[in-house]
Amino acid sequence: MDERDFYTETPETKQATYICPKCRQASEFQIRWLRRTKKKGIPPGATDLEKVKFAKATDYLVRVDIQITCPNPRCRKRFDIPSDQTVVLI
Numbered sequence: 001m002d003e004r005d006f007y008t009e010t011p012e013t014k015q016a017t018y019i020c021p022k023c024r025q026a027s028e029f030q031i032r033w034l035r036r037t038k039k040k041g042i043p044p045g046a047t048d049l050e051k052v053k054f055a056k057a058t059d060y061l062v063r064v065d066i067q068i069t070c071p072n073p074r075c076r077k078r079f080d081i082p083s084d085q086t087v088v089l090i
């Protein structure tokens with residue numbers, strides 16, 4: 001059983017502002033996230049260890065996008081989203 005079996009996944013987008021490392025232009029981006037909502041009950045066939053994990057599980061958001069592209073037409077640099085925050089506990 002995978003941890004994902006504990007959750008219902010819903011895609012969502014969040015707006016964020018990042019500065020391009022090349023041209024220094026600040027732009028707004030629509031960043032894709034996946035909301036993992038804990039299921040009402042544990043899936044059948046879970047082991048004792050999985051039951052413990054399920055009990056501790058909480059809803060969270062995980063970031064899907066890793067890279068973004070600068071919208072400046074003279075730049076168009078592709079760069080990593082400058083944030084270590086890829087998971088947000090709710």
Ligand SMILES: [Zn+2]
Nearest residue numbers: 020023070075
């Ligand atoms: Zn740029």
